[in-house]
């Protein structure tokens with residue numbers, strides 16, 4: 535083989551040298567490509583960034599033992615998903631950086647009135663505080679009748695906005711819950 539300058543640059547120095555020496559690199563390249571996700575667990579999910587709601591596959595390694603933390607090694611578009619059919623925009627393609635990010639919040643946080651900082655709280659405390667605020671707000675602002683005395687039973691002081699990763703089942707429960715409180719302002723970023 536007499537490599538040209540162009541093929542030398544295109545193929546990479548190692549590939550050309552190996553090829554010159556008579557090695558067939560195709561199996562090595564194929565194996566390297568396969569190894570990346572060969573032993574991963576595939577989890578299907580939805581890109582959380584925008585209302586297009588593209589389907590994604592998250593690849594994790596780890597044997598699911600209790601003392602092992604699963605590690606995300608690859609995220610890609612889901613080819614079976616009817617919305618994106620495997621494609622992702624640049625933002626969705628960078629989802630690994632969202633998952634493996636030291637600035638990612640893993641606990642609920644609260645910023646108290648007058649405070650200049652956020653504090654970590656436990657999940658039980660967060661749920662208890664949210665429930666208390668909802669009840670207090672509803673008790674104080676619930677509208678039973680309108681200005682003409684007609685029954686309306688509505689709550690205009692609380693709004694609900696869902697995210698694009700919420701499933702139909704979750705949205706069903708959210709709507710039932712909000713309607714039972716009298717909430718009239720409810721929306722969802724997407725309808726997955």
Ligand code: SF4
Pocket residue numbers: 581582583584585586587588618621622623624625626627
């Ligand atoms: S991949 Fe891009 S277009 Fe698709 S949901 Fe994510 S941000 Fe939106």
